[in-house]
Structure formats: C-alpha cells, structure tokens
Amino acid sequence: xxxxxxxxxxxxxxxxxxxxxxxxxxxxxxxxxxxxxxxxxxxxxxxxxxxxxxxxxxxxxxxxxxxxxxxxxxxxxxxxxxxxxxxxxxxxxxxxxxxxxxxxxxxxxxxxxxxxxxxxxxxxxxxxxxxxxxxxxxxxxxxxxxxxxxxxxxxxxxxxxxxxxxxxxxxxxxxxxxxxxxxxxxxxxxxxxxxxxxxxxxxxx
Numbered sequence: 355x356x357x358x359x360x361x362x363x364x365x366x367x368x369x370x371x372x373x374x375x376x377x378x379x380x381x382x383x384x385x386x387x388x389x390x391x392x393x394x395x396x397x398x399x400x401x402x403x404x405x406x407x408x409x410x411x412x413x414x415x416x417x418x419x420x421x422x423x424x425x426x427x428x429x430x431x432x433x434x435x436x437x438x439x440x441x442x443x444x445x446x447x448x449x450x451x452x453x454x455x456x457x458x459x460x461x462x463x464x465x466x467x468x469x470x471x472x473x474x475x476x477x478x479x480x481x482x483x484x485x486x487x488x489x490x491x492x493x494x495x496x497x498x499x500x501x502x503x504x505x506x507x508x509x510x511x512x513x514x515x516x517x518x519x520x521x522x523x524x525x526x527x528x529x530x531x532x533x534x535x536x537x538x539x540x541x542x543x544x545x546x547x548x549x550x551x552x553x554x555x556x557x558x559x
Contacts, residue, residue, distance in 0.1 A: 399440035407451030465529035
C-alpha cells in the first residue's frame, strides 16, 4: 500500500506538466475573506468561500492542479480522479495555512520544515486530521490503474510504525529541485530511524 502511495505521490508531484491546456486562469471569490485579499490568485478548484488558512497558503503555494493529468486511466476517469485530488488538496492547503509566521519563513528560507505531530498546536492538529478525513472520504473505493494507493493515511502511518496518537510522526514540508512543494509524514521507529515516507504534492513555489 505504501508503495502505491509513493506512486501516487510521483503522479501528484511530477506528472502534471503542460499538456496543451497550460495553467488554468486564476480567479478570486466573492467572499469577504477573498475581498480582503483580492491580490491573491486562487486556483479554479478553490472553495467558493476560502478560509483564512487557505488564503494564507495561497500566498505561498501556486497550483498546478488546473492542468490536464497524464494517467493510465481513460480521459473521463482521469479527470474524475483529478477532482478527488483537488478536493483533498483544499484541507492540505488549509493545514499548511495554520503554520506560524516563523514556520513559514523558515520553510521559505531553508526549503525544508520539519515538525513533530506532538508539537502541533490544537488548531494545527485539527487541520491535519481534517485532511485525513477528507482524503479518506474522497478516496474510499477509488483506485487507479496499476496502483494500490492508500485510502486512509492513518492506516498507512500505523502500518509504517506510527503510534496511535501519532506522537512519533514527523511532518516535513520541502521544496524539491523542480520547485514543487511536498508534504511528507514519516514515523520514527524504535531504533531511531524514520519509516517509509507518506507523501503528497501540494503545488509549486
């Protein structure tokens, strides 16, 4: 299952290059929050009324999820899977948007931010678990050709050695050489080493 999750991460991070459509046109919403941040370009899949945390993430991360996906699935099925990813990215961006100013600045300057789940604030932990819940809802019973990616992040983390309360899990935000932003979760094992990565691509810098 974790190997399948890695394949999906590759798809998310690397296989959405321009394919004729290019980047979709960014839009702004009519919500009060968006009006207050009218200069922030939002992806086509942004919520109608984006949260302050989503807008905060949008100041840092740019989307590539408007682009046509390249998958082994027929076009209609590939588009349906892309929509599931877009819906799951909303709470992922909102979780990123709960980072403190200092954490975001550290991420920008070093291209690598590592946080233990046990060190998350109550708000950050709630946002992380909301991402887990939305992912589970979006991908329950959903599969893609030649992959077996996990439907449930918690199940995958537990299988990779995470404790029930995730107190030994490390979250890493990093910027790859391509400029793509990834979020990775790994359990620290009893021998001090880190278990397999559970990654998801968030967008571009």
